[in-house]
Amino acid sequence: MDGDFRTQFVRDPASLKHYPALVLNADYRPxxxxxxxxxxxxxxxxxxxxxxxxxxxxYDHVVRSQRAEFRIPSVVVLKDYVKPQKRVAFTRFNLFLRDEFCCQYCGAKGDLTFDHVIPRARGGVTSWENVVAACS
Ligand SMILES: [Zn+2]
Incomplete structure (x- = not known):
């Protein structure tokens, strides 16, 4: 029985890293x-x-410290409301989302990349206004 008792305290990090918690604002929106x-x-x-x-x-999964045990949270809500960011992050995914995952020149879907409408060599900046999804 001693052996069984000890194995309860063995943590397996690999089995736990797949338990992300969804974080909601105080108004229950992500x-x-x-x-x-x-x-x-x-x-x-x-x-x-x-x-x-x-x-x-x-989750059903439990983690134990020396003094306590916790079930791993899968959804948590912040107690203090955080003001949402008004600006949409300029990311690859968000850009493709705006352009509906289509090349903005020919409408093809598939292997997409970015294109600077005014090339960077001619002073074009990397911004929502100057970058579109395009065939690679
Ligand atoms: Zn294209």
Whole structure:
């Protein structure tokens, strides 16, 4: 029995890293969509411990420290409302989303990249106004 008792305390990091927590704002909306606001499970447990979030849902999986055990949160809600970012992040995914995953020159879908409408060599900047999805 002693052996069984000890193995309960053996943590397997590899089996735990796949337990992200969805982080919701105080109004229950995700903090961000692309990418979706996720925390590693360690962050979620820390925030819950510090009373910064309320746990809405949990995984079945339990982690144990020397003094306590926790079920890993799967959804947490911030207790304090965070003002959402008004600007949409200029990311590859968001740009393709705006351009509906189509080349803006010929409409083809598939292997996409970016194109500067005014080339960088001629002073074109990397911005929402000057960059479009295009065939690679
Ligand atoms: Zn094209």
């Amino acid at each position: 903090l961000s969509y692309y990418p979706l606001s996720l925390w590693p499970w360690q962050e979620a447990i820390k925030a819950a411990y510090l009373d910064r979030v309320q746990i809405v849902a949990e």
